Amino acid sequence: MSDTAPTLELKDLDVVYRVRGRDRQILRGVSLTIGPGETYGLVGESGCGKSTTALAVVGYLASNGRIRSGSIRVAGREVVGLSNKALRELRANDVSMVYQNPGEALNPSIRVGDQVAEVFHVRGASNEEAMELTLQALSKVQIADPESVMARYPHQLSGGMQQRVVIAMALANDPALLILDEPTTSLDATVEAEVLDLIQHLQVEFRTSVLFITHNLGVIAKMCERVGVLYAGRLVEEGPVDTVLKDPRHPYTVGLLRCVPRGGARKDRGRLDTIPGFLPSLDEELRACVFANRCGLAQDVCRGSEPPLYQITEDHSSRCYFHEQAQALPRATPANLGQPVAVDRSKAPLLAVKELTKTFEQNGRHIHALEAVSAALWPGETLGLVGESGSGKTTFARAVLGLFAPTAGTVELDAHVLPPTLAKRTRDDVRGLQIVFQNPDSALNRRHAVRRILRRSLKKLAGISGAPAEERLLTLAGSVRLAERYLTVRPSQLSGGLKQRVAIARAFAGEPRLVVCDEPTSALDVSVQAAILNLLVELQAQHRVAYLFISHDLGVVRYISDRIAVLYLGRLMEMGPAEVVFDGPHHPYTEALLSAVPTIDGGGRARIKLAGEIPSAAAPPTGCVFHTRCHRRIGAICDQQEPPLVEVEPGHLMRCHIPIEELRRLQRPATEAVPLSGSTKPAA
């Protein structure tokens, strides 16, 4: 291996999948190079060909896929056309890959130690050597107690720990190239931040080149030096991360960046922009610009011929005729549509939850999923619910809906107490509370056509059937921008965004008072997410419906919420107006959550590392439940006494022993350091 050769070099790579006797082109002449020790980010929405690129490099294309032309060179050596044996050697020695779901990447029936040691066995190590090397490998990925981890099975580890083990295995052979395919997408924000820190750290130590595949522009900004934007199998823009994110020169990149709610974007200050239309179908043989159909700048020339690669600066290129005007891309969605209505909190609240508690019994243990959480919601208001997985967000929402009975506490709607479960609630109460689920695939019955699903909802929730129902159905579909032609098909034939529109239409079939949105956009691409968020805001303005909005994406929560509640281990830690919770002073836990999120505009906040993992809800810590991980712990009082939830400012509740003024003082430097622009480099 010569040091001057790039670690990975793709040249005019064309990949096709053969489906029903025809070749469908997935990658169209992709060329990119990754130098030694460089981190290259590949970004794009689902179906753009990101994963196919990675699979082509390691020779793992599905059996119907093949490289039609082009070349892949790893450390100067041609990969295309290698025999299976040579490919195996390549994967054993030069390239490693880490996938999105660590739980699936590990064999559930083999102890972690034996699994990692296997990599060293393959490379000819003896038993003792392999175990010794495994111990070292696990220490390198900052696993605190490697011996005990080695003796455990994968399911006994948390998601973050599992991903560390997978990374340890990937680095075990000291590869020249490490491919990370959405390595943190399934992890909580705080865990994601730790894994990203670890990858950065290891990259410096091992001098490995990294191909980082993600849909998250914030992660790209944090992790990568250069970025390539992939659209419909075509690399449409490439350049240094700072340049591409701050001075994008392709309309698709511009559109993507506008879709993401960031920099304090809020629903009352304007709507998110969207990218109209859909990815081109794989059947289409594209001779024009791949993005022309969705581009607001497209002219005849764009539809007539494929634009060449324009070199804007030495290292920044764009495949757009109008790269100079890219940032002048007209908005697809006007900024001033359907302004939200002001919330009047002087009146009685719509929903009042009092001391809601839920304890699950599991194998004789009591899981305290929710501990005396109280909250109120006014008509037309959105309460954002944030916290790591296991914090009780979903339990809270489902108990409010009546899907199960709470152990203690009450839910009041319009000042009357609701019976604990659905079966005992009146028809009107049931109609008033609806939900939009996270995963539109499982939220819609896959055996029923869209029309049937919505007709039934109209009948049950609005009491309309027969001929008037058909009319209402069309109005309803129109209000969620669902074209009439989609009514006849089954959900499986719809894209994720369209399915979510059907789910929203179902929730709005009656006149709901409160709609629980349980991560409604986290399974969607950013451009679709923007459209769905816009729709939710618009419907809220029209119907004065209240939302209980659960999300782990703080940018999204900030955009849509009027107030935010932060949960930890089933307890309300902080609640207040969205701006106050985000701008601080915050609860130390909120502070840590906020600092963990990688942002496109650069990581202004200093990263706060939380010690250890979220404790078990079966045995919550004494005193303040957060004291075991808190970076601002002040002493024994935190371990012994649970702080009360007090109103520290008007409308701002917090559960912490540290006085608000002290928190304000402690947090000020970090808050003030938020730059409007600046370095996105992780070196800081």
Place this chain on the structure above:
Amino acid sequence: MSTVATTVQLSETRIARRETRQQLLRSKTFMAGAIIIAFWVLCAVFGHRIAPHDPLAQSFPQLEGLSRTYPFGTDQLGRDVFSRVLAGARDILIVAPLATLLGIVGGTIIGLVTGYFRGLTDDVVSRIVDAVLSLPLIVIAVTVLVALGHSTLTVIVVIGLVFAPIVSRTVRAAVLAERQLDYVSASRLQGERAPYVMFVEILPNVMGPIVVEATVRLGYAIFAVAGLTFLGFGVQPPSPDWALQIADNYTLLGAGTYWWTVLFPALAIISLVVAVNLVADGLARVFGR
């Protein structure tokens, strides 16, 4: 552009459906089984008419070996074995599918209820199911038939009732997986009652496993009916039923010479059971189980 998208989508559905069908047609196991079953169904319907001789007539020479006139020989009452094999599918192909149908319907209901409600209902019903499963089918069937007197209806009911708990386990497992999905919660949040959720929302989604289970059960039902008939509790004379033929003639095997009286009806039963299982395999593979 929008119309183009619609046509593309609709044709995609049609293509997907055609693909399922083609997958079945291409599956050699499925096709072999289906052809054999189709043959025996035709025989059950038209067997009496296409048979060279009257299957019930006792007017031929007794215990003749294979010949041009009597391809499978004749039995001890002077009946043509070939004609009787052709016509012998009728009763078993009525009794076994009806028993299976009863078992599937009963088992589906039990499975839906136990899987959906869980808790106490599930515990109680599941223990009863375990109790039924611990006794051999033939023992239960013979006991009931002796107690109640045998009729075709009783045979169908007994086999159906014994199958129901077995089927219910498969259905329950499928329902348990299905009820976790959000559309079930969504349906409850619309104020749907349990029967609607079970039968309209969940049932269509567990039809795959039920269809596969039905074919597997059909194989066992054919087995059971043949066994009961052989013991004298199933199909009654003078039907040319295969198991009845074996029962009539198996004592002659001792002499060693009259094998054809038993072999051909036995082969017929075997071919039918094997064919049903081939179809079950094919379906299971397509439905991904």
